[in-house]
Each structure stands twice: as structure tokens, then as C-alpha cells.
Amino acid sequence: MLSEQHSSTQIMEELLRLTTLLNTERDSHALLHSIVDVARRLTSAEVGRIFILDKTKRYLHQPISQNTHIASEIQGIKAIELFKQGKRNMQDITCYCAFTGKVMNIADIYQFSGFDLTPYYDYDKINQYKTSSLLAVPFRNHLEETIGVLQLTNHVSKNGKHYKPFPTKLETLVSAFAAQAAVTLNNMQLIEHNHRLIALLDKTNRELSEENQTLRKQIKAPQFGEIIGTCKSMKTVFDLMSKVVNTSATVLLNGETGTGKELIAKAIHYNGARKSAQFVAQNCTALPANLLEGELFGYKKGAFSGADRDKKGLIEYANGGTLFLDEIGDMPMDLQAKLLRVIQEREVRPLGALSSVKVDIRIIAATHHSLPELIDKGTFREDLFYRLNVFPIELPPLRLRRDDLPALINYFLNQYSQQYDKKISLMSPAALQLLNHYHYPGNVRELKNILERTVLMCENDATILPEHLPAEILQAQNRFDTTSLALGESTNLKSVVGRYESSVIRRRLEENGGNQTKTARSLGISRRALIDKMQRYAITSANQPTLSAQNSLSS
């Protein structure tokens, strides 16, 4: 043991050894042991203890206790409460040391009455020991906050036979040592705290990523069964999809807006081998050319003014998965050239980057344009077209697959009835006829929107009537359509002429904003004659078509 009799060189050597140890020890328990061990050797103390402030800052825990006299303590000093009845526990010597930051040096605890030293008397009784001198030194961090207390008891005499008071000159030495140990202890606590945070972050990230995977599987995985259609052209679509789904072949979807191009692209991705990787969609008309380039290819910090950080492009994000390029016909020519390079080389070079990144993506492109026509016009690259047109799938417009209308209507009615918690399953023949005759320029998307609105308009448990349908369907029906006249059920000339006449009157009234005088003048008849005809055909107003007007048209 070192004691006050040791030379200052020996003490310096011991302190240096300690500094090295403190800087290399990575296990906090072993570090605390080393601190107590060295402190005891520096001060010739028989017992050494460390108290550490807990996270709540309400207790001083005692993780380490060394007593050379007792091989194993029956009971150590318990955790100390820093506050008693809301007040600082200044009766306890360790708390006093912690609160004040002062070194406490007591020659003999049994001769001292300034503190409540019962815990030490109890310790002695239980362990059949005799505590005599006591030295308590605070561990303070760089903010001068106490993070723990080092406690040494029983300074052993030179011959090892007696306990003596700790010499006052040891206080400075031990304080210097405690200051050094406190820095290391504080760093160790910060490192451990960081490790805990990193572990927590890792765990949360893992959980989020698993949840993400599950949600992606649940939400974004349209099954083939969710694509409604049994007509011949849709059967061909399904047939082609099943042939390409388990390959990585490039697919080109062609069809008008709302025909289900994105739905089908997703179904191909989520039913194929790439389903666990990303499905990344980008509409090529949604962004100006320069932004689209940055989105797709990514860029390096400083590649252009405003590029204040590296940005990964969607092509890289889709690595291992599918890149869906909607409205490919509207992609600017220079980007077409860059995309062609990605397809040919299977690598992408972000703007401002010196090297390329290998990518394994499946491309599904979609357009409502005829790409060959765009090639003729000079706005689409022929070489890119051949690269994309590996596996073309044509999606029919809804007006050419009217046989699928009942199934689609049923599907969306069910979907929205559930969504809006309504029971709506009946539709009047007149409403059904209106839906059947409409031409749906927005295709399935438009039908879907119409039915959502209809469910919202219709009372719970009620039958869908024409008045629940949007105005454009009613107005469209009001317009005269020679094709529908020719295809009408009635072949009776008088009835066909009547329908034609009523249709002309409706349209003219509509054009004249319902003004009967103007309408009569434009038709070359008197206002009285117009009113007679309106009554005959149950035309009430050009702006407010009624169910009876529809009936008269179809009668």
C-alpha cells in the first residue's frame, strides 16, 4: 500500500498509471473497481466505496465496495436518499459531501457527533467490523456537478496494526485523483448513454422497417382479383400480365387516362419476385425538366446552385424493385437519352457525380400517347421506344368494355358503402341506364369518382336515383346522340322523330340558358309552340334535367 510515507515520485508514478488505466478501461464496472483500488493504495485505506448518483438524482447507489479485512460483506451500506421529506439530507455525511462538494475527513466516527453515522455503526455490527477514520471526496464533472462520492475508511498505520486518522495532506492528493477519475467516469457515463441511445435507435429502426415491410405488403399489393374486368380485351390484359409478372422484362402500358395503368403496374410488381423491394412511381409530366432530372437521377452536393446536399435519385431508390414511369411520352428528349443509357448500361450517374452506380431495376412505362406518332413528330426517341416496347400491354377504354360496367359499378358501390358505413345496394333502372349510357372520358377513375359521390349523396338504405348522380351524366344524357337514337329500342318513326325533336329542344334551351323566347326564335317557332312541345316531352328546364325528361327520351 502507498501511504503518506511514500515518496512523491512513487505517488506521481501511481497517478500516471491510473491515468492510463482510466483512459483505456472500457468496462464501467471494472473502471469503478480500479478507481477504488488505486484510491485505497494511495491513501492506505482498508475500505473503499463508490457512490454514484442515479438518473433520477434522488439516490446515491453504491455499486462498489472493497474491504481488505472482510472477504465478503454480509451487508454493505445501502443506497442513500439525497432528500428526506423534500429537504436535502444534510445529516448523512455522503449526502453532505455530494451537496457541498467538500472533502470530509473524520478521525473517528465513534467520537464524532455532527452527522447521523448510524449506517456505519450498523455496518460494523452486522459485519463484525470496526470503522474508525473516514474520508469522503466528491466526484465532480466539468459543470461542477457532483456525479458521485468516493469514500475511504480506516487509514492503516505503517506497521499495519492500527487504524489512524487520514492525514490532512492526503486530502489534496485524493481530491486531485478524484477530479481525474470524475472526468473519466463522466465520459464513461456519456458513452454508455450514447450506446443505449444507439441500441434504442437500432431497435426502433428495425421495428419500423419491419412494420414498413408489413404495411407495404398489406396496403400496396393489389391482387389480380382487385382488377375488375371479364370482357375479352381485359382477359387479354390478364393473360399478358400473368406471362410477364415473374420476369424482369420492361413493360409498356398504353391506354387512356384512368384505364388502370398504374394499378396494373403495381399488380405486376407486387405479385412478382421483386415485391419486397420498392415500387417507385414518377409521373414525367408532373415536374419541369430540370427538377425531373434531379428526382430521377439524383445529384451531388454543389452540382448546381441550390444543391446543398447529396440527393439519391428515384432510379437508385428503385434498385432491386420497379420504376414506374407514367406519361413517358412527355419525357423531355435529353432525359430520354439519359434514361436510355440507364436501361442499356444498368447504371445511373447522379448529376455532378464522377462515377456511376450499378442498378438492378425493372421498368414499367405508361403512356396515353401513341409513341410511334410521337416518333414521327420527332418528340420521342425511336431507340428508347424499342427498349421500352419489350412487352406492350394495351388497356381498353371503358366505353369499349361496357360489359364490365355492372361488375365495376358493384365493386365501387361496395367499396364506398363500406368506407362511408352505409348500406346501399339498390339502383333504380333509370339511374342504371344513365350510368350505362355515359361515355366516361375519364374511364374507370371517373366511374369510381361518380360512385363515391353517389354513395355520399344517397341516404343510408335508400335506392340510388338519377338525382344522386352527378350533373355531367344527366347533361350528357340530355344531349342528342344520333348513335343512341339509331340504337334505341323503338323503331317507330313517330317515336324516333319525337325523341329527336325533344333532344333538339333540350339542347337549344341549354344553349340559351333556359330562355324560352330566345330558344323559340332560334328554332323558328312561336313561344307558345315551344311551351306546348316542352309540355309534351316533359321538358321542365334546360339547366335542371329531371328524371321524367330522361324517361321521355328513352321511351
Ligand SMILES: Nc1ncnc2c1ncn2[C@@H]1O[C@H](COP(=O)(O)OP(=O)(O)OP(=O)(O)O)[C@@H](O)[C@H]1O
Ligand atoms: N379494372 C379496374 N378495376 C378496379 N379498379 C380500377 C380498374 N382500373 C382502374 N381502376 C381504378 O381507377 C383509378 C385510376 O386508375 P389508374 O391510376 O391506375 O389509371 P391510369 O391509367 O394510371 O391513369 P393516368 O393515366 O391518369 O395516370 C384507380 O383508383 C384504380 O384503382
